[in-house]
Amino acid sequence: MPVLAKRENETNQLQQEEAVSPWREGWKSFKKNKVALVGLGIVLFFMIIAVFAPLLAPYGINEQELSIRNNPPSPEHWFGTDDFGRDIFSRVLYGARISLWVGLVSVSGSVIVGCFLGIIAGYYGRWIDTVISRIFDIMLAFPSILLAIAVVAVLGPSLQNALIAIAIINIPNFGRLIRSKVLSVKQEEYIMAARAVGMSDGRILFHHVLPNSLAPIIVQATLAIATAIIEAAALGFLGMGAQPPQAEWGKMLADSRQYIIQAPWTVLFPGIAIMLTVLGFNLMGDGLRDALDPKMKN
């Protein structure tokens, strides 16, 4: 091709520059954010605890010793013992398993279902959009914990049903987020360009719309895990989640609240555990938002 030689492009200084994907840029700015790194550290810390709880816990989860009921913290029992003489430290470690499990699984469920509905509503519009959006409106018209209680009342109180309830109440949040994101991505010229190339709707959705909507989902999901953990603990506290003898943080609070005067440590440590875990996810979520999606900042 003879014409080639004539063509020069206006800047060649880029030649040596590395390829930088938007994700890598996000990670770079996340790494600079100390607060976010603290959050990530807390989350990783609790994940390690959750995974290795059986190895880390000095006592069994339901190992009772009635002679040491409601004993204060000591070298043998770092967080003291509860009314059954169980080691609170061990139970708090095991509790991390339940809380993280509920948080991760329920939010994954909400993300999957929410995204599915949101994409359909946003991409196809018309009556499907109207129906789905109205359903979301209706679900969001209930204070979330109330809706969760109602769902548990139907399904019966158990940890698993609490998880399902939490997943359900979070669906509309993700659905709406994705729907609005799809609507705005749809307006982008590169979607028009994709259609001009001859792409099918399905391919446009999965190769263009979804990847460009991913950042806000990740941010929202991280923050939602924080909320889900609190909600699970709240349901446990109300007796509508985990059942005895499960070592769930909220349930532990509820069980020991009557001994709060004699043994405040029974209430103190599970609560601190909830707070720290939730704080970790919140810090991480904030950091991710600043790194991945600066425009989303409130």
Add this chain to the structure above:
Amino acid sequence: MLTYTIRRLLMLIPVLFGMTFVVFFIIRAIPGDPAQVILGQQATKEAMAQLTEKLGLNDPWYVQFFHYVKGLLSGDLGESLRSSAPIKDEIWPYLAATLELSLVAMFIAIFIGVNAGIISAWFQNSWFDYTAMILALIGISIPVFWLGLMEQWAFSLELGWLPSTGRENVRDPVEVVTNLYLIDTLIAGRFDQFGEVIRHLILPSLALATIPMAIIARITRSSMLEVMRSDYIRTARAKGMRMFFVVYKHSLKNAVIPVLTVIGLQVGLLLGGAILTETIFGWPGIGRYIYEAIGFRDYPVIQSGILIIATIFILINLVVDLLYVAIDPRIKYN
């Protein structure tokens, strides 16, 4: 604006209808037989069949739903199975208790949150800023029920400064007029009891206020920082104006929108948090009313209670949306 308001009100109708539908079905999906609940375990088959018929539970669901909606439209919320009293006569004291608690909590949240946010932004990166923002971060991460328990333990059980449960000094009650005790005590001219009511309100309302307070502080701070970077503030600053007050006034105005958002979002949390707070502090509010009704399988109460809370929630959200449009010229309504 009027067209917009009317359109929004019209849009509420399907949502309200759908809500009623959802609640109706959730309640019917709860396992257990209402007749059994009312009559107890020893009930004879005949008595139960009679009661089931009387309650209209043999009708097909759409007939039941129709009757329920018809009742709602004429202001009939049904009858409590537990007390046999009409719910609409019974519910107001509970609602009022929650209302009082929530309003006080929201007031605390806004007052402290907005001011802390403004001061933090003004003294950005100072020790005050850091402390306030760390507290705010902890505030949004703290479980309401645990905070309530710890407050109760520290301030009433250990230190004995404040009462741990209830709304008033029950040994010496005042005459109930509005069921908002802050007002009732004033009507009765009982300032000693007014102080008691306030003392009872402090712990639960603080617990309930924590999360909205933290969020409001964070949002106010960031919107204020934006204001401070804006050109008109720079200009004012260059002119040597007494900056703190200039910025304070401007940012208060600018903080209205984010605070409105938070109120809209937090009303749900507040109403939800009320259930937990009320459980801990023995507060006889709507949350506990519903929660206890679930324990007693008092279906009409659960049904109407949830419906009322949800209705309040969406109405407040509507008002917030309309206020937005009224306040912020940049938001277009279409």
Add this chain to the structure above:
Amino acid sequence: MTKPILQVKNVKKYFPITGGILGKKIGDMKAVDGVSFHVNEGETLGIVGESGCGKSTTGRMLLRLIEPTDGSILFDNQDLRALPKKEMRKVRRNIQMIFQDPYASLNPRHTVEKILEEPLLVHGIGDATERKKKVSEMLEVVGLTSYHARRYPHQFSGGQRQRIGIARALMTNPKLIIADEPVSALDVSIQSQVLNLLKDLQKEFQLTYIFIAHDLGVVRHISDRVGVMYKGRMVELADAEKIYQNPLHPYTQQLLAAVPIPDPEYYQADAQAAIQFGTLPSPYVIDDSWMNIESERDDLVEVEPGHFVACRLK
């Protein structure tokens, strides 16, 4: 030789205007109101008009990215409007588009390689190695290097991005390319580079262009024929020379007068000589009252061979 590759007849696009409490339709926004033209194989048809005149909508309707309300579009003697969606997608292999904003038209999360490969994937052209080869070839063709393939759009300048956009349009060896203001988002210094590239590519690949622009200056270099649009209608359509030498419609004359002259002192005499506002041959008259008020407008009439103007018989 001059075989029409595309024939557009009386194409319309009306958007509904809604209002009131229930959002009922209360009228039509006539974005494009009966436009007809044809494009010959291997030529460049320029379409010019101010923003909002419907030129971009027209361009998008040709590919059915926006569905026309009425009219017919014949491409290679095939009525595009009659095709089912799936068939239409296949046709897009032969008609491609270059977009105005090179910052918005490239997916920010895809590498250049992925962006260029995608048209081939979609139309099932070649296997993995062939596609890779074609991508690096095409990058060279538009003046980039295969080294650029692994980068992301945000790592390029505006001009380079537009080259990527052009490369994407060429990937499937299309016959017709609709260029929707391809240089108006670029710096003036880079505009001519990209225009020259488009010209070279036309020779190299025997392309047919529809070149949409908002001023007559840019179109001049590249077009064989030029159509002028105003308020959703074509008001004049003729060979480029005639449009510039002998503009007949008052709106075309206005547009021409607005073309900036690089160095007025130097060019003044030339420019004056070049632009001779023509007059219509005797039986015709132009009613231009519609330019200010909404009144009936005239259809295009061929007043001399190949020169169409919206006018009527006296």
